[in-house]
Amino acid sequence: xxxxxxxxxxxxxxxxxxxxxxxxxxxxxxxxxxxxxxxxxxxxxxxxxxxxxxxxxxxxxxxxxxxxxxxxxxxxxxxxxxxxxxxxxxxxxxxxxxxxxxxxxxxxxxxxxxx
Numbered sequence: 834x835x836x837x838x839x840x841x842x843x844x845x846x847x848x849x850x851x852x853x854x855x856x857x858x859x860x861x862x863x864x865x866x867x868x869x870x871x872x873x874x875x876x877x878x879x880x881x882x883x884x885x886x887x888x889x890x891x892x893x894x895x896x897x898x899x900x901x902x903x904x905x906x907x908x909x910x911x912x913x914x915x916x917x918x919x920x921x922x923x924x925x926x927x928x929x930x931x932x933x934x935x936x937x938x939x940x941x942x943x944x945x946x947x948x
């Protein structure tokens with residue numbers, strides 16, 4: 834189970850970018866959407882999600898703005914930036930290449946030939 838946690842931790846930023854591709858969300862909503870899309874197999878604690886949000890914001894991939902809600906505490910809502918969209922595309926490509934390589938190794942498949 835610890836290896837699964839490490840995989841999730843290493844993928845958190847990419848998952849956040851993927852969720853924000855569909856529109857702005859606050860941290861709790863991002864975590865719930867990841868949980869929903871993973872059929873509740875992935876659950877994020879604040880200690881995992883919020884540092885990832887801070888890094889993505891610092892890197893210019895997302896922008897956080899404070900939203901004031903009547904009769905409720907203010908909350909920070911995150912929006913994907915154009916740079917974040919590019920970063921998501923790059924990370925998605927890398928992930929697809931990585932998983933294809935791992936699958937070839939696990940399934941003892943031959944390396945595809947370059948044309």
